[in-house]
Amino acid sequence: MSSQTPVIQLKNVSKTFGEVRSLSDVSLEIYPGEIVGLLGDNGAGKSTLVKTIMGFHEPDAGGEIWFKGEKITDWSVAKARALGIETIYQERALCEQQPIWRNMFMGREVTKKFGLLDVKGMRAEASRLMSEHMGFTSTAVHPDNTVQTMSGGEKQGVAITRALYFDAELVILDEPTVGLSLSETKKTLDFIQSIKSSGRSAIFIDHNIFHIYPAVDRMIVLDRGKVAGIYNKSEITMDELIESMYRVARTGNLKEQK
Amino acid sequence: MSAEKDTTAPKSNAVRPPSFWRRFGLQLGIWSVGVVMWLAFVALAPSAFMHKGIYLAFASTTPIFALMAIPLTLVVITGEIDLSFPSIMALSTCAFSEAAQSGLSIWLSLVIGLALGFLCGLINGYLVTKFNLPSLVITIGTQFLFLGIDLAWTNGSGVDLTPAKYNTINKILVGRTFGGVANQFWWAVLVTILLWFLLNRTRFGSHVFLTGDNKISAQLMGVNIKRIKIFTFAILGACAALAGMIGSFEVSFFWPTMGGGLLLNSVAAVFLGGTSVFGGTGSVVGTFVGAFIIGAINAGIVAAGVNAFYTQIFFGLVIIVSVIMQAIISKRIKK
Numbered sequence: 113m114s115s116q117t118p119v120i121q122l123k124n125v126s127k128t129f130g131e132v133r134s135l136s137d138v139s140l141e142i143y144p145g146e147i148v149g150l151l152g153d154n155g156a157g158k159s160t161l162v163k164t165i166m167g168f169h170e171p172d173a174g175g176e177i178w179f180k181g182e183k184i185t186d187w188s189v190a191k192a193r194a195l196g197i198e199t200i201y202q203e204r205a206l207c208e209q210q211p212i213w214r215n216m217f218m219g220r221e222v223t224k225k226f227g228l229l230d231v232k233g234m235r236a237e238a239s240r241l242m243s244e245h246m247g248f249t250s251t252a253v254h255p256d257n258t259v260q261t262m263s264g265g266e267k268q269g270v271a272i273t274r275a276l277y278f279d280a281e282l283v284i285l286d287e288p289t290v291g292l293s294l295s296e297t298k299k300t301l302d303f304i305q306s307i308k309s310s311g312r313s314a315i316f317i318d319h320n321i322f323h324i325y326p327a328v329d330r331m332i333v334l335d336r337g338k339v340a341g342i343y344n345k346s347e348i349t350m351d352e353l354i355e356s357m358y359r360v361a362r363t364g365n366l367k368e369q370k
Numbered sequence: 371m372s373a374e375k376d377t378t379a380p381k382s383n384a385v386r387p388p389s390f391w392r393r394f395g396l397q398l399g400i401w402s403v404g405v406v407m408w409l410a411f412v413a414l415a416p417s418a419f420m421h422k423g424i425y426l427a428f429a430s431t432t433p434i435f436a437l438m439a440i441p442l443t444l445v446v447i448t449g450e451i452d453l454s455f456p457s458i459m460a461l462s463t464c465a466f467s468e469a470a471q472s473g474l475s476i477w478l479s480l481v482i483g484l485a486l487g488f489l490c491g492l493i494n495g496y497l498v499t500k501f502n503l504p505s506l507v508i509t510i511g512t513q514f515l516f517l518g519i520d521l522a523w524t525n526g527s528g529v530d531l532t533p534a535k536y537n538t539i540n541k542i543l544v545g546r547t548f549g550g551v552a553n554q555f556w557w558a559v560l561v562t563i564l565l566w567f568l569l570n571r572t573r574f575g576s577h578v579f580l581t582g583d584n585k586i587s588a589q590l591m592g593v594n595i596k597r598i599k600i601f602t603f604a605i606l607g608a609c610a611a612l613a614g615m616i617g618s619f620e621v622s623f624f625w626p627t628m629g630g631g632l633l634l635n636s637v638a639a640v641f642l643g644g645t646s647v648f649g650g651t652g653s654v655v656g657t658f659v660g661a662f663i664i665g666a667i668n669a670g671i672v673a674a675g676v677n678a679f680y681t682q683i684f685f686g687l688v689i690i691v692s693v694i695m696q697a698i699i700s701k702r703i704k705k
């Protein structure tokens with residue numbers, strides 16, 4: 113696997129907010145066709161890492177982001193998305209007063225000739241996606257309805273469906289299953305598998321190890337902004353993983369100190 | 371994908387579009403304020419309001435601030451405000467008339483005036499986004515700055531716009547067509563249509579709504595909110611320049627102090643038109659209607675034979691009642 117070029121590679125990425133160092137010297141790579149689980153305590157820096165990969169946060173000087181073997185210099189969210197990275201953010205990133213179709217195509221609106229928006233097309237597409245992919249049938253999910261009246265799970269459905277629509281090479285899911293019903297959770301996990309089977313990659317963040325472990329190929333554990341360990345699934349059982357997660361939380365060390 | 375659900379789903383649970391009331395309630399509210407007020411005026415002063423003269427008067431005076439209220443709507447939707455546009459109006463018209471006085475061609479002078487208005491807007495937008503400062507404060511500053519430059523430049527004296535070389539532009543901007551309708555009315559209609567398209571049918575417009583709704587979400591999804599804000603200010607600046615020239619040609623004289631008194635009319639028109647004070651939603655058509663409601667109050671009170679001192683009271687009541695009504699309607703709509 114390591115003979116391939118990573119889809120995305122981080123080299124010594126740090127991120128400091130004033131006094132707070134949320135990421136320090138993070139280096140990692142994600143290869144085509146693999147699902148990587150990202151684990152770590154609350155405040156470990158997972159979401160900060162995601163937003164740095166997306167170009168929302170600029171890494172501190174010295175950190176590098178490489179996309180498919182090329183060093184990226186002027187990284188931005190628009191560029192990351194144009195290159196094929198989509199993210200389901202932990203905060204969902206919706207604009208609640210806007211209709212569903214506008215949220216679905218936020219930042220990547222479809223235009224016709226003369227740069228005019230294809231509103232009709234986007235409405236129809238939003239409606240199709242909501243009913244086909246998420247199976248939502250409640251009255252609130254008409255594409256012209258605003259997001260604010262939807263249920264929490266439905267809102268999340270919009271964010272998930274949005275990431276799925278654009279056929280991204282790398283999909284990042286930051287706690288996508290929080291607040292979802294059993295069946296919606298299963299759909300989301302199935303969606304992650306479908307990313308893998310179509311040869312694309314994903315980064316999957318979830319506090320539920322029973323969701324992460326079966327879904328992923330590798331796991332990266334973050335602790336206080338640092339990479340504390342990287343495991344192939346073959347190297348560690350679920351019980352060992354749970355045990356070492358507790359240990360990290362307590363002591364900051366993955367392995368038992370001898 | 372979820373065929374197992376469909377057979378059991380109750381019929382009432384089918385996907386329905388939002389109701390007519392939910393979609394158009396707010397706009398309906400504004401229109402009805404206008405209609406009720408108009409009926410009141412017709413009842414109070416039938417002789418004035420059954421005659422077309424008063425409507426022709428509205429059509430010539432209201433567009434001067436409507437032309438700024440309409441683009442101001444975009445600024446307010448992004449969650450910002452501009453208090454400097456009356457000064458931009460005066461400064462860019464000053465540039466136009468000084469350029470024309472100095473012997474430059476009228477058309478070149480026109481372009482200079484519009485470009486200066488656009489530039490002043492860019493400056494506002496740049497200062498607001500670059501230093502992340504409240505636009506309320508920045509534009510109070512630039513309001514003095516732009517007006518000050520205008521006054522220092524002209525030394526406080528105006529420019530006579532009656533000479534024959536201004537005839538053509540005068541006809542285009544403020545001539546009368548279709549039985550005496552002032553051309554500035556058509557300019558206001560044109561600007562409304564153009565900005566409606568910009569707001570509702572382009573990516574830029576979509577990003578205007580997204581920026582004002584939730585700027586973090588918009589940025590996380592790749593919207594360049596700074597660029598969007600800067601351009602809404604710039605569009606307002608250019609429109610203020612147009613309004614300044616129209617206002618000056620209407621009286622065939624450029625007053626360096628023009629624009630005073632238009633600020634609150636424009637701001638009131640935007641909020642009367644249903645644009646949210648908090649950003650994220652709004653309508654240029656609503657602002658257009660709002661501007662004419664405000665124009666009608668000014669003229670209507672006098673025509674109705676009410677002492678002009680009462681205008682302000684009536685004005686205040688209509689604005690307060692309409693805004694409260696909108697708050698109630700929006701709350702109902704959300705439920």
Ligand SMILES: Nc1ncnc2c1ncn2[C@@H]1O[C@H](COP(=O)(O)OP(=O)(O)OP(=O)(O)O)[C@@H](O)[C@H]1O
Nearest residue numbers: 129132134152153154155156157158159160161202
């Ligand atoms: N914009 C910001 N400004 C200042 N500090 C921030 C900012 N964003 C994140 N942080 C800090 O960085 C640290 C990591 O936060 P982050 O959201 O990445 O954690 P996380 O691993 O996603 O946690 P959780 O599992 O709770 O979602 C926290 O201490 C947080 O307070």
Ligand SMILES: [Mg+2]
Nearest residue numbers: 158159160202
């Ligand atoms: Mg997080």
